Amino acid sequence: MVLPKGIPFKGQVLNQIAAQFLDATTDICPNWKLATPDPMVTVGLKCEGFRVEMIIRSILTGSAWREYKNGCRELCGVRLPDGMKENERFPEPIITPTTKADEGHDMNISKEEIIAQGIVSAEDYAIMEDYTRKIFARGQEIAAKRGLILVDTKYEFGKRDGKVYLIDEIHTPDSSRYFYADGYEEKLAKGEPQKQLSKEFVRQWLIEHNFMNEPGQTMPEITDEYAESVSERYIELYEHITGTKFDKAAEEGDIAARIERNVSEWLKARK
Numbered sequence: 001m002v003l004p005k006g007i008p009f010k011g012q013v014l015n016q017i018a019a020q021f022l023d024a025t026t027d028i029c030p031n032w033k034l035a036t037p038d039p040m041v042t043v044g045l046k047c048e049g050f051r052v053e054m055i056i057r058s059i060l061t062g063s064a065w066r067e068y069k070n071g072c073r074e075l076c077g078v079r080l081p082d083g084m085k086e087n088e089r090f091p092e093p094i095i096t097p098t099t100k101a102d103e104g105h106d107m108n109i110s111k112e113e114i115i116a117q118g119i120v121s122a123e124d125y126a127i128m129e130d131y132t133r134k135i136f137a138r139g140q141e142i143a144a145k146r147g148l149i150l151v152d153t154k155y156e157f158g159k160r161d162g163k164v165y166l167i168d169e170i171h172t173p174d175s176s177r178y179f180y181a182d183g184y185e186e187k188l189a190k191g192e193p194q195k196q197l198s199k200e201f202v203r204q205w206l207i208e209h210n211f212m213n214e215p216g217q218t219m220p221e222i223t224d225e226y227a228e229s230v231s232e233r234y235i236e237l238y239e240h241i242t243g244t245k246f247d248k249a250a251e252e253g254d255i256a257a258r259i260e261r262n263v264s265e266w267l268k269a270r271k
Contacts, residue, residue, distance in 0.1 A: 008231040012039045012249050013238045018169035020242055025138055029131040031166040032158070037266035038259045039249040047158030047165050050120050051100045052109070054132045057152040058093045058140070060084050061194075062177065064152075077110030087179075087187070087194050095132055100156075127164045128157045139171045143178060146243050148197065151177040173198050173237040197237050202230060 019042055022033040032044035057064055064075055065086045073080050076096035084090075097114060098106035111129070115122045132155050143150040153176035156168040169175050178197040187194050206212070209220035238246045250258075 007227055007234065009246075009248055010231065010234050013234045013246070014169055014172045014174055015040055015042055017172045017238060017241055018042065021139065021142075021171040022166070024142065025135050025166070025170070028134045028138060029166050030163065032168075035266055038262040039247075040255075041259055041263060043263065043266065044167075045160055045165065047160040047167050049100070049156060049158040049167060050124070050128070052114055052120055052128075053098045053100055053106060053154045053156055054128055055096045055098060055152065055154045056093050056132050056136045057090065057096060058136075059087055059089050059149070059151045059179070061087050061151060062200075064096065076108050077112055085188065085191070087184075093133065093136060095129060098154075124159070124164060128155075131155070131157070131164070131166065135166065135170065139176075142171075143241070144181065146240060147181050148240065149179040149181050149184060151179050151196070153177070171241070173234065173241070178237075178241065197240055201233060 015036065016039060019033060019036045022031045022042075025031065032047055034043045034045065036042050060068060060080075067075060068080060068084065069086070073082065075094070076098075078094045078096060080094075081091065095111070097109055097111065099109050099119070100106060109119075111125060114120050115125055120128070135155060136150070136153065139153065140150045150171070153171060155166060155170060158165050158167045176198065177200065180195045180197070184194060205226075206220065211217050211219050235246045
């Protein structure tokens, strides 16, 4: 969903987190990133995107928990164990793909359906599946060093010159869910909510204001004060996830002109 008011520094936060994780996974698979000539811009290769998002989950939470609680024991063709609790780890991470919708909600789909419908070939899907598990494992390793658990995330892949590439953002709070490792087991045992780093706090705020992104609903007004508080949370997410201090890019002046200048300089230097 698109919020009606811009969140200060959110674009920079997401861009810089994604850039760091793209750089940290180049030994696993090729990705689209070429450079970040501006804090808010990544320049990359144009790929033909697959019409599938690869969602991988290590813990039963969010929408998967809601379905499980309602009796679902198979998600996207993956059999789920009986007797699990909310926020409990799966025996091993599961991949639950969705179709990419131009409008409306993405739809859950199984690996078998993806291949049978010709959305992705069996060969390309096997590559995407292998990359998904390996990139997620790397993300979990990095998160653990920061005292975090990478709970679930989504990856998008595309193709260029017959080769599968990782595209779009990765491991950002908009595409991923993180729990704090400290206290995870204790909270799980007590059935208490986990302390998490993700954009879930924005979703919860919208739900509290009776907005669930359903047709006909009007999004609540986002005040300057709330936008600023969301910005502070995103910066907090950045510093926890990357382990580095967030350096705010200058907001005064013509930001579009700055971006154009930085990108143009990079293009000239590349020739």
